[in-house]
Amino acid sequence: MRYLILGSGPAGIAAAKAARKQDTDAEVVIATEEHAAPYLRPMLPDLVSGERELAGIGDPQGKDLADLKIKLLGGKRGRRVDAAKNRVAFSDGSEETYNFLCVATGGRPILPLALMGAPGSFLFLNSLGDAQRVRERGMRSDTTVVYGPGYLGIEAARAMRKLGNQVIWINPGLPRFGNPISGEAEAQVTDQLRARGVKVHEGTEIADVIDVDGKNFEVVTAGGAKVRCHLIVVATERLPNIGFLEGSGVKAGAGVLVDEYLRTNVSNIYAAGDCAEVFDINRRESRINFGWRSAMKQGQLAGENMAGGGKVFIRNAEDYFGLLYGTPLLERAGA
Ligand SMILES: Cc1cc2nc3c(=O)[nH]c(=O)nc-3n(C[C@H](O)[C@H](O)[C@H](O)COP(=O)(O)OP(=O)(O)OC[C@H]3O[C@@H](n4cnc5c(N)ncnc54)[C@H](O)[C@@H]3O)c2cc1C
Structure with a gap:
């Protein structure tokens, strides 16, 4: 057999x-x-x-x-x-x-459509290779945008902040497949992240990413906010x-x-x-x-x-x- x-x-x-x-x-x-x-x-x-x-x-x-x-x-x-x-x-x-x-x-992970036009701007955080790439690039970056809902978004934002980056977490809202880390617990953890200096854009999407010079990227949210960063970490549900x-x-x-x-x-x-x-x-x-x-x-x-x-x-x-x-x-x- x-x-x-x-x-x-x-x-x-x-x-x-x-x-x-x-x-x-x-x-x-x-x-x-x-x-x-x-x-x-x-x-x-x-x-x-x-x-x-x-x-x-x-x-x-x-x-x-x-x-x-x-x-x-x-x-x-x-x-x-x-x-x-x-x-x-x-x-x-x-x-x-x-x-x-x-x-x-x-x-x-799911790749948001808006990122497809700026392939050098983002890295996933899903596999061991991804984590090693994110760390290496994160060490050379000052500002990271984390995109993803729920637990995975939280963990990516926490890790990048701990690494010493300025972190802007774009949290699109509820994960498509549901996630028990929601409601009160998620709000508490989000407050903790804010207290650690993470900026949070809640309930919005990445509408566009402009590659400024191959090293700097401008992320435009669906709400019209513009965020300059060196890296986008995609921590979406799988x-x-x-x-x-x-x-x-x-x-x-x-x-x-x-x-x-x-x-x-x-x-x-x-x-x-x-x-x-x-x-x-x-x-x-x-x-x-x-x-x-x-x-x-x-x-x-x-x-x-x-x-x-x-x-x-x-x-x-x-x-x-x-x-x-x-x-x-x-x-x-x-x-
Ligand atoms: C950053 C991160 C943090 C997480 N933290 C938690 C947590 O705290 N608690 C929790 O419960 N869950 C957590 N998860 C989710 C958890 O890791 C997954 O639910 C779990 O790994 C699923 O196990 P699996 O064996 O089904 O799939 P996976 O662990 O994804 O393993 C699938 C394997 O199949 C391989 N593979 C894929 N396609 C092919 C192919 N075509 N041919 C051959 N091989 C293939 C992949 O490379 C991989 O090795 C986390 C996930 C991530 C990304």
Whole structure:
């Protein structure tokens, strides 16, 4: 039996480990586009701010993969899934076969249209490479605009301020997918950021970005405000990475559609984590349950079920996005 898992985030690693535990003789392979060893994505803002070093953000879940005889193939971006032939083609030209496939490819931030005209002005804050780029450029910048709603916007603004930048946070409002850090808590954290010197433009969008001289950029908000900066950090909510499933026959909405067993409409293909739109048997609806803890839980279940577990996913609101590591958000913003 060969289990192939796409993605080395918490969902992918948990799926691989659970499949291994259920099926000790099987071949278990994780193929991921990342070259880096598995890391804690929630710690990336701390890497940007300098509160943590690279060595301090390794994902402990990913440390014993070799001991468990789980093969980790890096630099492999899934390009196409041939569900009839149980085969995945990668962008480096290679292919991997499977008996069971688990899609755990997470998400990517949304790029606001207005930024497309000024490609040198912005960096994302989503992957390890992004965080390293943001830190390097942030150290050479005086003023940064952070664009993004909710938790990710807050964390990016906090990290850039801690790095010593003047920070203008453009907060477009409620994240498209909802986010429990809202209302009173978000207002408190925003006040803390203001007290640390972050300027906040709430409920507005970036309407345009003018590249002044390749180093300075003018951000124009929908409300007509103009902000000069050296860098824009895009910390928007993540949309599922599932484009490569097109033509595979695997059904998708916003994410890969899976039933309560985390199984897609193709019986030997499962999906878990931020890329999966999971059927909630209690609410009788499908939804994406963004967040680290939820991704781990789903990955584990998908791994078990691929190996015959037959367990049902029950959504628990506490598994949904929440601060997992380090000090509470309010203390972080005020520190
Ligand atoms: C800055 C930041 C801070 C965050 N802080 C928190 C927090 O405090 N608490 C919390 O609960 N959540 C937090 N999150 C969200 C959390 O990181 C995600 O919910 C979680 O990582 C989802 O896990 P996943 O395994 O589904 O996907 P991911 O962690 O996104 O992993 C997916 C993996 O698949 C790889 N991949 C993508 N496409 C392909 C492909 N085609 N082929 C092969 N590999 C592919 C990616 O490179 C990645 O390694 C944060 C996110 C960010 C960006």
